[in-house]
Amino acid sequence: MKIRARVPIRLGVLLVATLAVLAAGCAELPELPQGARPSPAPSHPPYAPTPADYKAVQDLLTQRAGAALKGDEAGFLATVDRRDQKLVDQQQTIFTNLQRLPMKSLAYEVEETERTPDEVRNDGVLFAPKVVEVAQIEEAHRAPVAHPTDMTFVRHDGGWVVGRDRPAPSxxxxxxxxxxxxxxxxxxxxxxxxxxxxxxxxxxxxxxxxxxxxxxxxxxxxxxxxxxxxxxxxxxxxxxxxxxxxxxxxxxxxxxxxxxxxxxxxxxxxxxxxxxxxxxxxxxxxxxxxxxxxxxxxxxxxxxxPALVPTWVNEGLAEYLSGCESNICGEDEERDRLLAHERAIPDDEEWGEDGPIDYAISHGAVSWLIDDNGGLKKFLEFCNDFFLHKPAGSDDFHDGTGKALRASYGLTEKQLIDGTWAWFEDLPAD
The missing domain is CATH 3.40.30 (Glutaredoxin)
Structure with missing residues (x-):
């Protein structure tokens, strides 16, 4: 027989009394302390934006951009929902960063295209038009550059303010x-x-x-x-x-x-x-x-x-000019794998599928052409003329490799491949 757990007499009386009150339907439970009560979810009633709303947001962002360029922190933060301290802290950092950069121009373009708003932490109707930030950094840009944004606006005190500002899903x-x-x-x-x-x-x-x-x-x-x-x-x-x-x-x-x-x-x-x-x-x-x-x-x-060249030329030259001489750039760690690899120069679509190997093949091919076949100047002439040999209608510059090699070096692609793997042979054994 399983013995029932005993309940102390005082506790038993209290439980009976409590159950009796609840059964009568007239009990009021004591309130939880304020800190223990969950915060109510913010209220965001459905809203259909009007042309006036798009204009109001455009005016708000024009104020924001002007304040950033003038170094007016108060004016910049006036465009933000001050009820959300985390948002305010984020925007203060953005403002400070903008002051450190040599900004030549900053503007926002609001398009009459509505997106699904993000949730914000405070009450108010929400609005998320498409906003593009257009900025030019002195010395870094010769003209303004467009950047996608992910802003949600909330109506507060009769006007729109930034309620959330996130990185764009770009x-x-x-x-x-x-x-x-x-x-x-x-x-x-x-x-x-x-x-x-x-x-x-x-x-x-x-x-x-x-x-x-x-x-x-x-x-x-x-x-x-x-x-x-x-x-x-x-x-x-x-x-x-x-x-x-x-x-x-x-x-x-x-x-x-x-x-x-x-x-x-x-x-x-x-x-x-x-x-x-x-x-x-x-x-x-x-x-x-x-x-x-x-x-x-x-x-x-x-x-x-050079720009109008296949990826193996572009990346191989970058490795060569980086100061990556034979035997000291890590290819020695891959020597056996390189020697056993399929002997081919990766085309533009394939390049990157096997990153370290593709870099090594490109490095080896360019190094062999430069060091054993006429030097850097001749190689750059080969690069300058490469676009002349890409077949019409092809998007892959590598399709012109054979013709470009014959025109500049009198070599075949097979000779390039043999030279590349000879370069690998000279790498130290593990």
Missing amino acids: RRYSRPWFGGPIAVATGRSVVVVTERDGPTGAAELLDRLSTARTVIKEALEPVWRGEIGETPLLVDSTYNGQPPGDTFEGDDGAAAVTYWVDAVGPPRSDMPTLAGAVIKDNPAASNRLAADDRTLRHELSHVYG
Whole structure:
């Protein structure tokens, strides 16, 4: 027999009395302390925006941009829902970052396209039009650049204010002011942005960049790029922003990436106008450019190197000019794997499927052409003429490799492959 647990007499009497009161339906339970009560969910009634709402938000953001350019923190924060301290703290950091950058212009364009609003922490109807931020950084852009945003506005005290401001769900964007605190250093046609408390200061990185840029530009002086004047450059060594695609993801994620940003405004010709180049550092990489001069030189080679060439030429030349001589760049760790690998130069669509191997093949091919077949000047002439040999209708520059090799070197692609693997043979054995 299982013995029932005994209830003390006083507690038993209390339980009976309590049950009797509840059964009578007239009991009022004691209130919970204020701190123990869950906060009610904010109220966001459905709302259909009108043309006047779009104009009101445009006016609000015009005020915001003007305040940022004038250094008016109070005016900038007046556009934000002050009931949300976390939002206010975020916006104060953004304002401070904008003050540290040499901003030439800042504006917002509100389109009459409504998106689904994000939840905000306070009551009020919500509104989320499409907003594009248009900004130009002096020395880093030759024209303004458009950036997607993800803003939600909330109506408070009879007007709209920013209720939430998040990174846009975009494949890439370059807004170094949007995120954590930054430090900035400015040079001729270059702006360097680092984390305020990061391992490398902005001034130090600018000094190293200037030295490396002089070396790389001198080496690549014969390259035809179609650029007029100095290439404006933004070097972003922060956690802010988003690199193209999945560039930094996985074990083989890049240490840095270089890409170009389009200019906003009427084009100067039939070709799209580029506002400048961006080098985005990967703060999580052990060989990030903030701490590795070889990575820095590699990325600068992409800024000043040939453009109308296949990926194996582009990446191989960047590895070569980074100061990566045979036997000292890590390929020795892959020697056996390289020698056993399929003997082929990866085309543009394949390139990157096996990152370390593709870099090594590209490096070996370019090194063999330069060191054993006429030097850097001849190789750059080969690069300048490469676009002439790409077959009409093809999007893959590698399709012109055979013709380009014959025209510039009198070589076949098989000879290039044999030379590349001979270069691998010279690497030290494990």
